[in-house]
Every structure is written in structure tokens, then in C-alpha cells.
Amino acid sequence: MIPRPFEYHAPTSVDDAIRLLGDYGDSAKLLAGGHSLLPMMKLRFASPDHLIDLNRIPSLKYIEQEGNEIRIGAMTCENDLIWSTLLKEKVPLIVETAGLISDPQVRYKGTIGGDISHGDPGCDHPALMLCLGASFVLRGPNGERVVPADGYFLGTYYTAIEPNEIMTEIRIPIPPAGSGWCYSKLKRKTGDFATAASAVLLQMSGDIVNNVSIGLTNVAPTALKAKEAEKALLGKRLDDTAIEAAAQAAMKICDPAEDLRGSVEYKTAMAGEMTRRALRTAAARAKR
Numbered sequence: 001m002i003p004r005p006f007e008y009h010a011p012t013s014v015d016d017a018i019r020l021l022g023d024y025g026d027s028a029k030l031l032a033g034g035h036s037l038l039p040m041m042k043l044r045f046a047s048p049d050h051l052i053d054l055n056r057i058p059s060l061k062y063i064e065q066e067g068n069e070i071r072i073g074a075m076t077c078e079n080d081l082i083w084s085t086l087l088k089e090k091v092p093l094i095v096e097t098a099g100l101i102s103d104p105q106v107r108y109k110g111t112i113g114g115d116i117s118h119g120d121p122g123c124d125h126p127a128l129m130l131c132l133g134a135s136f137v138l139r140g141p142n143g144e145r146v147v148p149a150d151g152y153f154l155g156t157y158y159t160a161i162e163p164n165e166i167m168t169e170i171r172i173p174i175p176p177a178g179s180g181w182c183y184s185k186l187k188r189k190t191g192d193f194a195t196a197a198s199a200v201l202l203q204m205s206g207d208i209v210n211n212v213s214i215g216l217t218n219v220a221p222t223a224l225k226a227k228e229a230e231k232a233l234l235g236k237r238l239d240d241t242a243i244e245a246a247a248q249a250a251m252k253i254c255d256p257a258e259d260l261r262g263s264v265e266y267k268t269a270m271a272g273e274m275t276r277r278a279l280r281t282a283a284a285r286a287k288r
């Protein structure tokens with residue numbers, strides 16, 4: 001299908017983009033990689049009168065370290081995440097996750113900021129950001145605010161960003177050296193969204209779990225932080241009993257929608273299985 005007619009704007013600075021958002025309000029949409037927005041416009045689920053393209057703002061594309069944080073510009077594409085030597089060294093969980101997103105065509109255009117801003121529970125970055133304890137920099141006409149990922153995802157296609165704000169940066173605390181990590185994702189075929197996926201970051205002291213964080217993808221109206229599953233592991237020996245308790249706790253909070261990827265029961269069971277697998281791989285990668 002063909003989208004409704006719209007006016008195209010290509011600002012060259014964040015300030016100009018914010019000004020345009022202020023001028024056109026609810027009738028405007030920001031365009032990043034376009035791989036979620038344009039299909040929605042073609043299906044006429046979205047019909048903005050004004051499209052504000054962020055692709056001519058080079059200052060929104062970077063990956064850098066600032067103290068104990070990694071800072072990523074919102075317009076950084078998946079492919080840049082995959083090839084970043086800084087991320088490979090400091091937060092390899094991001095590299096692993098980005099490599100499992102769709103196919104090269106999508107990864108060359110799709111951006112981390114767009115993936116998070118879209119608010120689609122099927123997107124992989126939201127659960128990853130919950131797992132990593134990330135925060136987001138949102139800039140509007142009155143300046144900047146920094147909001148934690150935990151609490152940001154309010155519903156399907158609904159986040160805490162205001163219509164006059166732009167996500168400019170993603171901030172990620174660098175996990176302690178020796179952390180174990182894994183993104184375990186079940187998908188039907190290359191290019192498909194997750195049937196279910198689980199992101200795990202953990203620190204071990206011998207066989208005991210010192211710290212653990214778990215995020216779940218596409219098993220509820222939003223990405224989930226599996227807090228009860230984390231509690232089931234904290235301070236425990238990471239054996240089959242503890243892993244099973246965590247998997248059961250993760251499944252308890254699932255509320256997926258039935259669709260072509262499977263029934264509610266199947267998706268819930270797969271969230272448990274992805275959590276078991278991610279925990280085992282993360283434990284094997286952790287230094288003790």
C-alpha cells in the first residue's frame with residue numbers, strides 16, 4: 001500500500017528537529033531508520049502530516065565511553081553496534097543482541113533509538129536495556145531529562161517520551177569485569193521477530209550468584225524485567241533447581257498475545273526455556 005501524502009523535513013540539528021516537533025505537534029513523526037515507521041505508514045496505521053527525518057543530524061551517531069558508562073547516540077544503527085570494538089570489549093551483550101535482529105538490510109538502517117522509541121514488545125533493545133539498567137536522554141524545548149529504562153515502557157507502542165521530545169542518547173553502565181551475559185532468542189526464521197527471548201547479565205562468586213538481571217522480549221504488552229526470577233537466583237548456587245525456579249518465575253509474569261508465532265502457552269513456555277538457556281550460557285561465560 002502507499003502512505004497518505006505528508007510533508008518531509010530534514011533538519012540538520014537536534015534543536016531544529018525539536019523546533020519542528022513544536023511547530024507541528026501531534027501531526028508530526030520522527031523518522032529514524034524507517035523500518036518500523038514506514039511499514040506502519042504504508043498500512044495506514046500511522047498517517048503523519050509531517051515527517052521529520054533525523055538522518056541528517058550526524059551528532060546523533062556515536063558510541064563512546066564516559067567514565068563507567070557507555071553512551072550511544074540514538075541514530076546509531078544496529079550494524080555499527082555489531083562492529084564496535086568498544087562494545088565487544090565492554091558490553092558484548094549488546095553486540096550479541098544486535099546480531100540477532102532481523103537481516104543485514106534492516107541492521108544497516110534500523111537504529112537503537114528507533115528500536116527503543118517504537119515501544120514494540122517484539123523489538124529486542126527494550127528488554128536488553130532493562131537487563132543492562134540503561135537510561136535514556138530525552139531532549140525537548142525545555143532541555144534534557146534522563147529517564148531509567150525500568151518504568152519507560154508503558155504499553156504496546158507507548159513509552160514515557162513526550163510528543164515534543166527526541167531521544168538523543170542511550171546510557172549504559174559498564175558491567176563489572178568478569179560478568180556473564182547472554183541473549184537467547186527463539187525465532188521462526190531469519191528476519192523474524194522473537195517468539196520469545198531472554199537477556200541475562202550476571203556476576204558469580206564461585207558457584208554463587210552475586211548479582212543477576214533478566215529482561216524478556218515479546219511475551220507481554222511491553223518488554224519485562226523479570227524481578228522475581230532474579231530474586232530466585234540471588235545468593236543461590238546456580239544449579240538446576242535455582243535455574244528452574246527462575247524460569248518458573250519468569251513464566252509467571254508472561255502475558256503474550258496469541259498470533260502466528262504460537263499460542264499463549266507455547267510463548268510462555270519458550271520464555272522459560274530462553275531464560276534457562278541464557279542463564280546457563282551466561283554462567284559459562286562468567287569469570288568466578
Ligand SMILES: Cc1cc2nc3c(=O)[nH]c(=O)nc-3n(C[C@H](O)[C@H](O)[C@H](O)COP(=O)(O)OP(=O)(O)OC[C@H]3O[C@@H](n4cnc5c(N)ncnc54)[C@H](O)[C@@H]3O)c2cc1C
Nearest residue numbers: 030032033034035036037102110111114115117123124167
Ligand atoms: C523484516 C523486519 C524484521 C525486523 N525484526 C526485528 C527484530 O527481530 N528485532 C528488533 O528489535 N527489531 C526488528 N525490526 C525492527 C527494526 O529493528 C526497526 O528498525 C526498529 O524497530 C525501529 O528503528 P528505526 O530506526 O527503523 O525507527 P523508525 O521506524 O524510523 O521509527 C520507529 C518509531 O520510533 C520513533 N523514533 C525513532 N527515532 C526516535 C528518536 N531518536 N526519538 C524519539 N522517537 C524516535 C519514530 O517516530 C517511530 O514512531 C524488524 C524490522 C523489519 C522490517
